[in-house]
Amino acid sequence: EAKIPRHEMMHEIQLLSTLRHPDLVQFLGAGSHPELFVLLEFMEGGDVHTLYEVQARRLGHPYRPPWRTFFQWAFALSRALDYLHTRKWPIIHRDLKPMNLLLNANQDLKLTDFGSSKLMTEKGCSPEFRPMSGGVGTLRYMAPEVVRHEQYTDKIDIYSFALNIWFMHTGLLPFESEFGNDAERVLKEYLKGKEP
Template sequence: MALCFLHGCQPSVIHRDLKPGNLLLTAEGHLKVSDFGLSKIFDANSSDGTYRMTGVTGTLRYMAPEVMRSEAYTEKVDVYSYAFVLWFMCTGERPLMGKVQQDFLDAATRHFDLRPDLEEISYKPLAALMASAWHGIADQRPTAAELVARLRAMQLPNNPKEKACKKRSGAKSCSIS
């Protein structure tokens, strides 16, 4: 996974704007991360392991709450965004479509968890992975390497017709195989 590479660099790189629009699919079916315009080198040598960067940087719909609150943050902001991208990939819909900018900002400042509905995700191991990755407390989120390990360990259903998400009207089919 690209986040493992970025976060594993010395020093690590935080993308800060991970969203479906910044993911490209090659003709061979390989996913590529693009648009590194907001990316930053993460200074892990700072006194408390965090690095103060510009707040409210990226796309609100996929932005971690600590970024919205202009708090110090780590590469876990990309893990948070990844969970929203994964939800989008499973459902075919942008997360939290009915929400406006103020809803996202209010939720962040009040420490209220504003997340998409995991009931849409039929494959429960994937739903659990998303829930842990978009946890409101950054330290509780897995690392990118842990995400990859959990994805690799998932047992795919034997039935190739089983879907990762519930079919919604107007949503594209989303097979997990």
Template sequence: MTFALDIARGMEYIHSQGVIHRDLKPENVLIDQEFHLKIADFGIACGEAYCVPLADDPGTYRWMAPEMIKKKSYGRKVDVYSFGLILWEMVAGTIPYEDMTPIQAAFAVVNKNSRPVIPRDCPPAMGALIEQCWSLQPDKRPEFWQVVKVLEQFESSLAHEGTLNLVPNPTCQDHSKGMLHWIQKLGTVNPNSTPKPKT
């Protein structure tokens, strides 16, 4: 959970500066001597106002949002999509689309709206957050500051109850809808906050 929070907080700051990373994947996350994760490799990052579709880069297809693969216009939510796959990787312990080449993975995502299978032992609330992050429609993906708040709630639940059975709406059987509702509620709390850089 701490690792996921480190990445989300780093991305929250990057997005607050108007920058889209565009290549968020495990290889571009470093760990320091205190076991804190840092976002690295800004080689294809761009200012949000100036981003243009990239030339093909098969190495990043496994974590690339559908709108980037299709070379459609896109915004910072492409990074949230990639983060969803990193979260899945943390839960599953393997790379996404392991049995496919990067090109096959891109084809499956774009033409079949395919996503990796959420492991059965993944807590429903975490599974719902992952699915929210990799939603096909960018406007249904949360902002990183919202992801940070959700992950902080998860961390608190783990610390106090020793479990991640935290569900945004316990009476709602569909955890994804509960998560979406919770994230939408967060949107009214803090829409113009400027996150402080982590020191």
């Protein structure tokens, strides 16, 4: 597992220490002996992506949760984003994906991983490109303007939210019918100015 640079962990710790919401994984503390570490609420249900993979293998087809569960998860994610986007200094998560949606023992969904998050100012965020964590799978959930290095606002989280809802509803990766498992093709389409 790749080691996270200290400055990135410090950024995440500073951000997490200001956040309190029932639909976010709770920050419990941090320390630095012998290495920098973060303590978070234990989410024994794991992440949504892994749950869907395991269930799909077991069932032999894409997993679709019961409607009630799907709506509970969708509302939890929307409440978490509303909290982040309506603060005095709004926060853009920038890495919404099923691997960052964790479940507790009651199957309550909570958002985690603020390592790529950014505080917004009145002028929005700069068009700097910062690779999102999690490998090529993350490309499927990025808004086109992030991929194209364009100016963006919190709307990029709304785009990613919609793709996460698609995944949770269908059990299929976004754009899977067009590109299969080739997330690089999604990136190429974005860079050509197309939106798959």
